[in-house]
Amino acid sequence: MSLNSQLLNGKVAIVTGASRGIGREIALHLGAQGAAVIVNYASNANAAKEVVDAITKAGGRATAVQASIGRDISQGNKLVQAAVDAYGGLDILVNNAGVYLGGAGSEGVTEEQFDEMFAVNSKGPFFLLRAASKVIRNNGRIVNISSASLASGAVSLFGAYAPSKAPLHEYTKLFAAELAGRGVTVNTVMPGFTATDMLSDKILEIAKASSLFKRVGTVEDVAVVVDFLVSPTNNWTTAQSLHVSGGGTLSR
């Protein structure tokens, strides 16, 4: 990956769940475009350090910050404060951290798994959005990472996962309305099946059939759409949910 537009020079970004997978690639993209990046992780400090090292070796600025987005809303506040302390403010928030627990159908999830998914995928992002909205600078950019599983004909395959992501779309509309006066855009990206640690090789093999291109997505496929949404040139696309799934659903 090499992006050198420096379109984001002077901007400060937080990417949650940036130690691995989609969040990692988004952090690398933002760093390569000149943004100073808070690389958030839950437990994998080594992986987060590797992301920070990759950004700094390429001439960018990045800091790893541990915070468990979820039940304890002070963790999100800590991330926002880290951006202000390290880089003097905040311009971009990518609410990417998420978990997929349990199995198919309403019977596929335990109460503990349900609580954890709704904590990480829904409660944590809401309060992080609220904390970030207090400090985000004019013309800031916010992207929430949801999932194309919500609109999939195979929604029951995902048990309570898709329902736990559904509130992100309403948060997007709420915060887009609240922050529009300051030129801040807020959007949701809905990745289809994407090759990361989240999904087993078996699921990824089956998932190839769901895309019009007969392959699963790459983290790069998702990051380039986030690049567009957070770009200073995107002043007009806001309060939207974008599918990034190769045109795919399992119902095709």
Ligand code: NAP
């Ligand atoms: P992944 O490979 O499993 O990586 C998850 C990342 O989130 C890791 O960096 C992990 O940190 C971090 N994380 C997990 N729980 C966290 C918490 N409570 N607080 C902070 N960070 C936390 O996942 P992924 O596939 O890249 O998924 C990224 C996002 O895309 C998620 O929201 C997911 O629901 C969504 N999505 C994924 C797919 C897909 O097919 N992969 C499709 C649609 C949507 P550690 O390294 O410290 O564990």
